[in-house]
Amino acid sequence: MIHFEKKDGVGKITLNRPEKYHSFVREMALKLQETLDICEKDDEIRAVMITASGKAFCAGQDLTEATDPNGRNISTIIQEHYNPIILKVRNLNKPVIAAVNGVAAGAGASLALCCDIIVASEKASFLQAFSKIGLIPDSGSTYFLPRLVGMQRAAALMMTADPISAHDAEKMGMIYKVYSHDDFEKESWNLVSKLAKMPTKAIALTKELLNSSVENSLNEQLNLEDKYQSVAANTEDFNEGVNAFLEKRKANFKGK
Numbered sequence: 692m693i694h695f696e697k698k699d700g701v702g703k704i705t706l707n708r709p710e711k712y713h714s715f716v717r718e719m720a721l722k723l724q725e726t727l728d729i730c731e732k733d734d735e736i737r738a739v740m741i742t743a744s745g746k747a748f749c750a751g752q753d754l755t756e757a758t759d760p761n762g763r764n765i766s767t768i769i770q771e772h773y774n775p776i777i778l779k780v781r782n783l784n785k786p787v788i789a790a791v792n793g794v795a796a797g798a799g800a801s802l803a804l805c806c807d808i809i810v811a812s813e814k815a816s817f818l819q820a821f822s823k824i825g826l827i828p829d830s831g832s833t834y835f836l837p838r839l840v841g842m843q844r845a846a847a848l849m850m851t852a853d854p855i856s857a858h859d860a861e862k863m864g865m866i867y868k869v870y871s872h873d874d875f876e877k878e879s880w881n882l883v884s885k886l887a888k889m890p891t892k893a894i895a896l897t898k899e900l901l902n903s904s905v906e907n908s909l910n911e912q913l914n915l916e917d918k919y920q921s922v923a924a925n926t927e928d929f930n931e932g933v934n935a936f937l938e939k940r941k942a943n944f945k946g947k
Contacts, residue, residue, distance in 0.1 A: 692706075693722040702726075703883075709747070713743050714751060714752060715752050717771075728779070730785065731784065737886070738788065739785055740883045742791075746793045747794050752797060780805050786891070787808075788886070789810070791857070795816070796818040797821060804835040808867050809866040810867055811860065811861075815869075900916060928944045
């Protein structure tokens with residue numbers, strides 16, 4: 692259900708339940724949590740990609756499991772499956788890229804939205820599907836989507852459950868870039884590989900600053916920038932970056 696591989700400093704997580712459009716069941720959700728923990732602890736992994744096999748990215752929750760009278764209720768599913776995943780992605784001290792290859796619906800869209808950078812195939816689409824079955828958006832959608840596209844658009848997308856094409860998502864600022872279907876795998880891999888070769892300690896600090904900026908005042912954020920800049924300035928990567936600039940050569944960052 693989850694395929695994981697490590698290559699060239701990248702931890703690639705592939706949702707792999709194509710016969711069900713990668714809809715989540717408990718085993719799959721817990722395995723994704725476990726894999727994110729591996730990526731957190733492995734110093735050789737400097738960037739993470741979340742993508743999927745086949746035509747879809749993720750259809751959200753498997754409703755067969757959610758409606759099983761003998762199974763776990765929705766609150767338990769949210770608390771034990773999705774909320775930990777979203778928090779692990781946001782707190783992971785490495786950049787996490789969502790490479791959305793197809794439809795991302797419900798909690799599948801939420802999973803993409805919580806990532807640091809979202810790229811998509813031209814065949815991808817995004818759907819806040821919750822209202823279609825009488826539910827509210829969960830897994831962080833009500834947190835991330837208004838911050839990406841504004842309150843008006845977020846409200847409309849959530850209430851109408853209208854699908855949004857990858858190109859429209861790019862135009863409204865929901866995602867970073869759209870790639871042609873033929874180039875999608877190559878271009879998304881190029882992006883995550885580029886990040887893995889960058890000064891990832893500074894990138895991790897940047898991620899923490901972005902997380903904090905949502906709640907901080909300007910003064911608090913300026914003070915935090917000062918604090919973290921001092922930390923970044925004491926890394927090996929800072930010294931390497933300065934030396935490479937002065938010596939007019941390409942920097943060889945180690946993420947240290």
